[in-house]
Amino acid sequence: MRRPPRETEESNRLIGRRALVVGAAQLGMIGVLGWRMRAMQVDEGEIYRNLAEENRINMRLIPPGRGLIFDRNGVPLAVNEQNYRIVITREEAGDVDDTLERLSRLIRLPEGAIERVKEEMYRRSAFVPVTVAERVPWEEVAKVTVNTPALPGITAEVGLSRHYPRGSDTAHVVGYVGPVSDYDLSKMTDPDPLLQIPRFQIGKTGVEAKYEEALRGSAGTKRIEVNAAGRVMREIDREEGKSGADIQLTIDSALQAYAEARLEGESASAVVIDLETGDLRAVASAPTFDPNLFVRGISSSDWRALNENKYRPLSAKTVQGAYPPGSTFKMVVAMAALESGLVGPEDTEYCPGYTEVGGTRFHCWRRGGHGNVNMHRSLQESCDVYYYEVSQKIGIDRIAEMARRLGIGVEHDVPMSAVSAGVAPDRAWKRDRYDEAWRIGDTVNASIGQGYVLATPLQLAVMTARLATGRDVRPRLVHSIGGEIQPSGAGEPMGLNENFLRRVRAAMFDVSNAARGTGFGARITAEGMQMSGKSGTSQVRRITAEERARGVTSNADLPWERRDHALWVNFAPAENPRYAVAVVVEHGGGGSSVAAPIARDVTLQALYGGPPPLEAYPSNLRDQIAEQQKRIENRVARHAGGSDRA
Known part of the structure; x- marks a missing residue:
């Protein structure tokens, strides 16, 4: 059936309009795509070239x-x-x-x-x-x-x-x-x-x-x-x-090797400080370990042997070991007492062998007592009762303040692991730590370096260095980094009374060099090299009244873990100090009999820059020392030879 001409004409116009719309839309899409392709190729081309390069280049x-x-x-x-x-x-x-x-x-x-x-x-x-x-x-x-x-x-x-x-x-x-x-x-x-x-x-x-x-x-x-x-x-x-x-x-490897060899067989530590610069010349802990084992990947058997050793070879005892300082702390109490103005250097206390405080008897190490004792004699013969009495007069806060001034209870800035701050306790410390009031018995215990007082061998060496110089000597372990010299640790004057310091130093000299001094047996006899020191023996167990009545058990008869710690500090030469030394022997027994000889030998090695002449030792010890020197030299030589390819 034929459509009328008018209807056909209308249909053609409609199709033309639709074709125009579709064509326009297609041209628009082509234009947008073209614009985007231009942007990607021209404007953003560098970005996409870099992305492609990163897919290929790493x-x-x-x-x-x-x-x-x-x-x-x-x-x-x-x-x-x-x-x-x-x-x-x-x-x-x-x-x-x-x-x-x-x-x-x-x-x-x-x-x-x-x-x-x-x-x-x-x-x-x-x-x-x-x-x-x-x-x-x-x-x-x-x-x-x-x-x-x-x-x-x-x-x-x-x-x-x-x-x-x-x-x-x-x-x-x-x-x-x-x-x-x-x-x-x-x-x-x-x-x-x-x-x-x-x-x-x-x-x-x-x-x-x-x-x-x-x-x-x-x-x-x-x-x-x-x-x-x-x-x-x-x-x-x-x-x-x-x-x-x-x-x-700042370490002297030769002195360090000697100190390690001298400590061999003990659970012990030794620190040597150069008094002019604060340089740590030796920082030795025994027993020690071979660090090359850890670089290669330590075996389970080696790790177990180190970890289960009761002498704790992995512990840097010089900075991590905090011990009751015993009588080495008496110089702190003496300086606190003298500086307070409440006690004079010639004031005396009577020592009958004990002191009664609050119904508790605190004993002196000498059972029969020392009689009338002034500050000098109290240090020379290490009378405990003198410090029991003096500490009650001046109080714990003055003692703690002096301890911190001399370097105890302070975390010294040395680049070693787990450096301990020790403890210089006072009233506030006990209240914060235990929520308890300070007691007079706590002061009496602290006066002889027992109770809550704890110090590391490094702190004891710093204390001795400051007493020897009157300066705020600070330990320095790093001399230079990348050729840049690090600040000296010589320190500034501390403002302590020089007369009081001389009194304490003179007493320390007699500890080592007077016949009644507790360290006389470990003295240095070389002219101009004598040391000034102080022994310490700190208890790790409580001695009961019953044990005292029947006689205190000797360290030799006790298990190792229950024996006293042995301590010694000194500076030398006494007249012109160059080095301060601290030695702690864990559960070693007596400070003057065990720690002092080690400290003397290390001190002489530092002073002479190598093995000292036998004339530096008391004549009755020279044959023994000659054998000891030979043994240590052989040990150091073997160790040095084997460590190159350990």
């Missing part, structure tokens, strides 16, 4: 060389040495179990290495190499290289590893490094990207830990080409990083 970090650590004379204490290691790449290894089994038959692998490697491999991408063994001898590297076709995914690499040439001598001071752990990362708010590198090592203890950032340096970078799977194809370029700063310590 940046990798290059670990820097760790800074070295030296003693005061330039002797290396921590170095980096070439280290051959064997690594495995999972994506190239095929059957990992079979490959590792073949490798274990070819070379000796560390205990538990295969299990550790498997665990680490499956925590990382398949193309990331995992270390199987470090410090591999060249002969074994050669074996691996020759057998490469039979060991898919196994390669030998060379890098740098930490080594401690002095071995155990400086372990507590220098510390050691170890792989970064999850715990290490959890303590950091913004970890260095370097720490994400597998088995990257950081300082764990001692100077290595305290100066980690300075020693670590900054990473270099390299650009590498990778394929779609992320496998490295080639290195394009690199920019080397900046090695860590070298650190020079």
Whole structure:
């Protein structure tokens, strides 16, 4: 049926309008696409070119060389040495179990290495190499290289590893490094990207830990080409990083080695301070340990042996061990009493062998007492009753204030691990710590360095240095960082009465050099080298009235853990002091009989810069000392020879 012409004309007009609309829409879409293509190619072209490049080129970090650590004379204490290691790449290894089994038959692998490697491999991408063994001898590297076709995914690499040439001598001071752990990362708010590198090592203890950032340096970078799977194809370029700063310590490694040897067989510590600069010349704790064990990955048997040793070889006793200072604290009380103006140097107290306070009897070490005693004699013969009486006159707050001025109850700023502040107790301290009032018996106990009073060997050495000089001597362990000299620890005058200081020093001189002095048996006889000192014996158990009635049990008859601590402090030479020394022997017994001879020997070694002449010792000891010197020299020589490749 034919449509009317008018209807046909209307239909054509409608179709034309629709075609125009559709065409316009198509042109609009083409225009938008064209504009966007232009923007992407011209305006944003650089951005997309960079994104494409990043898909092909990766940046990798290059670990820097760790800074070295030296003693005061330039002797290396921590170095980096070439280290051959064997690594495995999972994506190239095929059957990992079979490959590792073949490798274990070819070379000796560390205990538990295969299990550790498997665990680490499956925590990382398949193309990331995992270390199987470090410090591999060249002969074994050669074996691996020759057998490469039979060991898919196994390669030998060379890098740098930490080594401690002095071995155990400086372990507590220098510390050691170890792989970064999850715990290490959890303590950091913004970890260095370097720490994400597998088995990257950081300082764990001692100077290595305290100066980690300075020693670590900054990473270099390299650009590498990778394929779609992320496998490295080639290195394009690199920019080397900046090695860590070298650190020079104040320690004299020869004196340190001697001190460690002299302490051998004891659970003990010794500190030597240079009075002119505050430099720590020796900071020795015994027994000690080989830090190289931790760098390589310590075995469970070695760790158990260290951790279960009752002498605590992992503890830096010089700064971590806080002990009742015993009679070495009497100089603090004497200075507090004299400075208070309530007690004069010639005032006396009567010692019948004990004092009654609040119904409790406090005994002097000499059962029959000392009679009338002034300050000088109280130090020379170490009368306890004098300090019981004087302390009640001046009060604990004055004693605590003087203790802190002399360095006890203060956390000294030395870069070692877990430095203790000790305790210089006063009324406020006990109220805050125990919510209890201070008692007069607490003051009496504190007056002879017992009760709540605690001091580290470092603090006792600082106390002695300040008494010897009258200056605020501060211990310094680091001489320079990256060649920049660190501030001296010489200190400013403390403002203590010089006459009172001379009185205390004179009494300390007679402790060592007068026939009735408690340290006379350990004196130095060389002219101009005599020392001024003070012994201390601190109890670790309570002696009951019944035990006193039947006779106090001697230390030799007690288990080691219940024996008294032995302490000694001194400075020398007495007339022109150069060094202050503190020695603590845990459960050693008497301070004058055990700690004093060690301190004398270490002091002489420091004064002479090596073995002293036998004339420096009392004539009745010279044969014994000659044997001792020979034994120590042999021990130091053997240790030095073996520590290079410990």
